[in-house]
Amino acid sequence: MSGASPETEPGRESELSAGPAGWLEIGRRALTSPATVATTILLIVPFALGWFRTELFSPLALPGYVIYSVGTAIGNAIAPRFEFWVYWVPFLGGCYGIAVSVGTGYEWVRARRAAGEDGTETDRSPDPPGESDD
């Protein structure tokens, strides 16, 4: 996974922890976060393979299968006469929404970790000259 490392953006961590603006920044980053992309692929691709050919279903398709099937069950209860292929639209949107949630968590953890590393570095800074116990 790649992406802009917090370490390469000095001052970002303090921005991220500065209330709503920080959360907005995390949310903005989550839209294209590597975790978001990976989760989207994981939810959609294995399921799409099985959609084209049943033989290609695998355990990896289970999350997408559950999301799509439950979506069609709810949709069928509300609007019974829609054909099931129509549910691909909300399925893709829903998968991306879930992936963005995962990406948000990932970006938040990264920001926290980076902020923690900054604090650790401060603690480790050498004592000022003349204040040594030696």
Added chain:
Amino acid sequence: MRRRSALAAVTTLAGTAIAGVVSRPGGNDRLLTAAQEGSDDITTETTQLLPDTVHETTLYELTASDPGPTVMVFGGIHGDERNGIEAAHDATEWAPDAGQLVVVPETDRVAVENDERGGIDGDLNRHFPAGEEPTSDLARGIWDAVERYDPDVVLDLHRSLGIYGFHREYVGQTLFHSADAHGRAIADALTADAVPWYLPFHRFTPAESTAGGPLLFQKAAAELDATAYLFETTAFLLDHATMTEQSRLVTAHVLAAHGVLEYDTGIGVAGTGEPDQESETEPDGGTSA
């Protein structure tokens, strides 16, 4: 470190996929082979039902030398449900070990040719009210044949668009059956043979049907005291090959459970012999059955 993480992720995903492929149920080739290779000593006859009419269709009669029950299998009562038509055509080349296998692969031939659910008089599977005359020429012709053979077992092959109990409109992945049938055992065997664990909503459900409806299998159960099944696979996330394979498997399981195939599936005459005791469920009157 990142490269190592990526490698670990790819390995995990590949391992999961491979494990899934390896653990996938492989159908039941031995059962299908037993159905195809059965007895050498069978006689095959074909008869035209409703000859010289637009409904004319072929009935196949395969009789084993050993005595046994008569099983009638119907495909194409709905012309656009190709899985049942194909599976029934395959069954015309099987070899029963005992009794008689009677198959009508294209019951509503006009509907089959038009690739539509209903034929000239609409949905054929609403033309068999119990205790009354069938309500169309085609239904009367089919029912005449059913009465002539007086089957011990009737199996009607269908396909729905959704899943029973999951999609309100649909009845797929269900084995409807009469009270004296082996519905649960056969549904469980089908699930074991044909549904991988990672498609949990596609597990087969047995559902006991009341005998008073206008469906062919209900009329056979009510008036001829036949053990009757109506099988519904689903087009929801399953391709044609899978639906057809499931239809073949249910046909073979029904034949084995009732002693027409000498193959021990642990069901019916080969197994416990006790029919199911299930809560009664109203069969679908709507979209697919």
